[in-house]
Structure formats: structure tokens, C-alpha cells
Amino acid sequence: MAFPHLSIRLGLVALVAVLGGACTDSPPEQRATPDVDQVDPSGQSIVFWYQHTREREAGLQEMIADFNRTNEYRITVRGEYAGDYDNVYNKMIVGLQGGTVPDLLVAYQNQARAYYAAAGIVPLDPYIESARWGLSAASRADFYPAFLRQDQVDGVQICFPPNRSMEVLYCNLDWLAELGYDHPPRTWDEFAQMCREARRRPFSRSANKSRSLGFLLDIDASRLASLVFGHGGDLVTPAQDAYTLDTPQMRAALSFIGQLVREGCVEQLGEQYGDQREFSVGQVLFALRSSSSLPFFASAIHHGGIGFQWDVAPLPSVTGTPVVNVYGASLVVARTTPERQLAAWLFIKWFTEPEQQARWVRVSNYFPVRRSAAAALADYLAENPQFRSAYRLLEYGHSEPSLAGYQQVRRMMQEAMVGILEGDDIDRTLARLQRRANSTLEDEYRRAARAE
Numbered sequence: 001m002a003f004p005h006l007s008i009r010l011g012l013v014a015l016v017a018v019l020g021g022a023c024t025d026s027p028p029e030q031r032a033t034p035d036v037d038q039v040d041p042s043g044q045s046i047v048f049w050y051q052h053t054r055e056r057e058a059g060l061q062e063m064i065a066d067f068n069r070t071n072e073y074r075i076t077v078r079g080e081y082a083g084d085y086d087n088v089y090n091k092m093i094v095g096l097q098g099g100t101v102p103d104l105l106v107a108y109q110n111q112a113r114a115y116y117a118a119a120g121i122v123p124l125d126p127y128i129e130s131a132r133w134g135l136s137a138a139s140r141a142d143f144y145p146a147f148l149r150q151d152q153v154d155g156v157q158i159c160f161p162p163n164r165s166m167e168v169l170y171c172n173l174d175w176l177a178e179l180g181y182d183h184p185p186r187t188w189d190e191f192a193q194m195c196r197e198a199r200r201r202p203f204s205r206s207a208n209k210s211r212s213l214g215f216l217l218d219i220d221a222s223r224l225a226s227l228v229f230g231h232g233g234d235l236v237t238p239a240q241d242a243y244t245l246d247t248p249q250m251r252a253a254l255s256f257i258g259q260l261v262r263e264g265c266v267e268q269l270g271e272q273y274g275d276q277r278e279f280s281v282g283q284v285l286f287a288l289r290s291s292s293s294l295p296f297f298a299s300a301i302h303h304g305g306i307g308f309q310w311d312v313a314p315l316p317s318v319t320g321t322p323v324v325n326v327y328g329a330s331l332v333v334a335r336t337t338p339e340r341q342l343a344a345w346l347f348i349k350w351f352t353e354p355e356q357q358a359r360w361v362r363v364s365n366y367f368p369v370r371r372s373a374a375a376a377l378a379d380y381l382a383e384n385p386q387f388r389s390a391y392r393l394l395e396y397g398h399s400e401p402s403l404a405g406y407q408q409v410r411r412m413m414q415e416a417m418v419g420i421l422e423g424d425d426i427d428r429t430l431a432r433l434q435r436r437a438n439s440t441l442e443d444e445y446r447r448a449a450r451a452e
Helices: 008-022 054-070 086-095 107-119 137-141 145-150 173-177 188-200 221-230 247-261 273-278 291-304 338-351 353-363 372-381 387-393 407-420 426-451
Strands: 045-050 076-081 105-108 166-173 212-219 266-268 284-290 310-313 322-327 330-331
Touching: 008 076, 045 054, 045 086, 045 338, 054 076, 054 273, 054 338, 054 353, 105 107, 105 338, 107 330, 145 322, 166 173, 166 291, 166 387, 173 310, 188 212, 188 247, 188 284, 212 247, 212 273, 221 247, 221 284, 221 322, 221 407, 247 266, 247 407, 247 426, 273 284, 273 291, 284 291, 284 322, 291 310, 291 387, 310 387, 330 338, 338 353, 353 372, 372 387, 407 426
Parallel strands: 045 076, 045 105, 212 266, 212 284
Antiparallel strands: 105 330, 166 284, 166 310, 166 322
């Protein structure tokens, strides 16, 4: 997952200062939002902070230029590269303490919660539901419901999805055929058996038969979350008020992968993108990565690698129904003026229309957030069969926590993964992980209480 690696301590110190000032008024959810139907956005100029670079930035700037040229309200959007997710977050925190904030910016859900708690962004429900400026019932039904739910706090839409990615299992189909399989793994037992056989029977086209593995495990919280989802578990309670990291499902996921590591058919990833490289030369049967990596895998296999038939699939699931880890940064509207806020919303509304969504897919290789975008993507899906395979899984999306301190917990999860795979007692490690993770929630409650 392309999750921001924030400096949590500095970020929270800054956030406490913001909350201290913000909570002298009423809580953000109680602050009145102007009747947006009566607001006139004509002629507004707004700033949009994003993290995209290279081809994605060029494509986004072209789309912004088209919006500026064609919108009937003469709204002008100025898109600005503000650095990576860390940079955007840190700049916004500084801006909320008295500096300059943009009108529109990218944010992961945990970051959006922090901005919302500081009254730095506005809830989007009044805009979505506006009779004049909002989305029709048919349009709202066109969005994948899970994507909208990811961006809600206590039922309030605090941000809005422009695109999404998911965790998928990259599979060497030719090697699987040599091992006697005509399909990706459907069960965890089948996944384990395929990994064992890959260790014993190297791919015929591999130039290095001494190096043959089933899987390279990236020590990443999103990889672990995907394994837990596939074993029927979750990372938080349904109400997202407590972490659930010391569970039978978490234990089963880590025990499963730990056994394969001990058998020598799965190893921990030792270098960044090493799984992509070894997959491309036929030394690793499977790789678990974001769907946004599809172009990079394709290039590695067919240009730098040995060339073979490959596809992507969901991880196995104990229920028999796929569960895929879906994630992505969203868009938030900063609290500025009613006119600028509405102008920012109208750009979001335009950008998430099916026509623009299909265009953004071609530029970014992200998934669209609306089902009807598929009608304009028939040729793209035909030309990109692996993207098509992943696209069909969108209905099975599940998400990681959106709690404000989740980034800190992600690092705790990664530490626990390493410890368990290297021999730490799984029961003690998970019990400690659960306590530490839930202590971050207690810290947040205490900070909020002091600020009030």
C-alpha cells in the first residue's frame, strides 16, 4: 500500500496545537455549513495540492486545464505538486496553525480524520446532497459503496474517492502449468502446496535453477492485512473503536506464512521491489503487490525479464468468496470560504464523472470509483487483461482502518511480523501488539479531552 510514512511524533505534536485552538469553538461536526444551494462559485480561483509525478502529473494537469476551459462557472483550478503524502500532510498541519492552506488536497483517510478533528476540512454531505450542486440518486448508486464508506467518519463523508488500488496476487501461469495447475490458488492449502512445489521444481525458463521460491513476503502492514482478511479476520472492530490484532485469524495468518518460511519455500523480501525483479525472471512463483504496480510488472516481465504468461488473482479466502484489500488516497476540501469550498466540490464532482474517470484510468492505471466508467474502458480492458482481472474484483473490496493513528500502528504491525517470523512467541507478541495499538486510541482520547 502506498501509505504515507509520517513522522508521527512531530505530526501529533503539531496536531495537538491545532486541536487546542480549534476546540475553543463548537466541535467541527456541529459547525454550521452554509446553505450551499445559495452559494455562487462563479469566478473562483482555487489551489489543488497533489502528490502525482511524471506521466500522472502531466495527465492530471491536462484534465485540470480542460475543466478550467469548459466549466460554465469560470472556476479556475491551479494544480500544484506538493511533494509526497508526507510532505502534503506536514504542509497542511503547518497551514492549519496559521499558514496557508490549499482549497483541495489529497489525503489518506487517517490524515483526513486528523484534519477533520482540527476543523480544517468541511464535511461533504451538504454538497453531495445539494439539490442544485449535488449528485443524483442514480449517480450516488453508481459509486462503489465500499469506496464511499472508506471516507466516512461516524456516517459523515469527510473526503471523497477519486480512484482506488487493491492488493492482488501476481501469478506465473506458465510455471503453474508446469506444476500441474490450470488456475491460481483457490485455498490456503493449495497456495502452500504450490509454494512447496515451486521450491522443488524450478521454472523451466529460469536461468538460475538454484534460486526457486514460491513467494517473497514484503514486510508491510498492508500485506499482513491482506493475509488476515483472507483468513476471515479484520484489524478493527466494526465500529472502528478498538484494534483487533490478537485474534485467531491474525494468529492463523502469521502461523501459516511462518510455516512456509521455516520450510524454505517462502522468504522475507530483502530489497525493495526484489519480488518484482525475481518474479520477472522466473525465480518466484507469486508476488503480492498493489494493482498500481501492474505496468511495472508488465515491463519487468516482457522487457527486462524472460517473458511468460501471467495474471493477477485474489488471495485465497476461507469463506470461498474473495476479499481484497482496497485502498487509496482521497480528496478533501479545506475550510476556506463558502464560494471556494463549493468550487472545490464542483471540481471533485467533475473529476469523478464516468467520462473523466475513464480518462484518469488510462493515465494513472488506478481503478475508477464508478461502475459506469467500464463502458468507456472496453478497449483498455481488452488491451490490459491483468488490469481487467483485478477490475472484476472491485465488488469484493475491504479496507484497512482509517483511524488517525493507524500509521503508527502499521509500524507496530510490521515489527510484530518480523519478530514472529524470526521466532518470537506469537501469543506474547500479538498480546503486546494489541495493547500498544489500542494505547494509541487512548492517547488520542486524552489529547482531545485536554484540548476541549
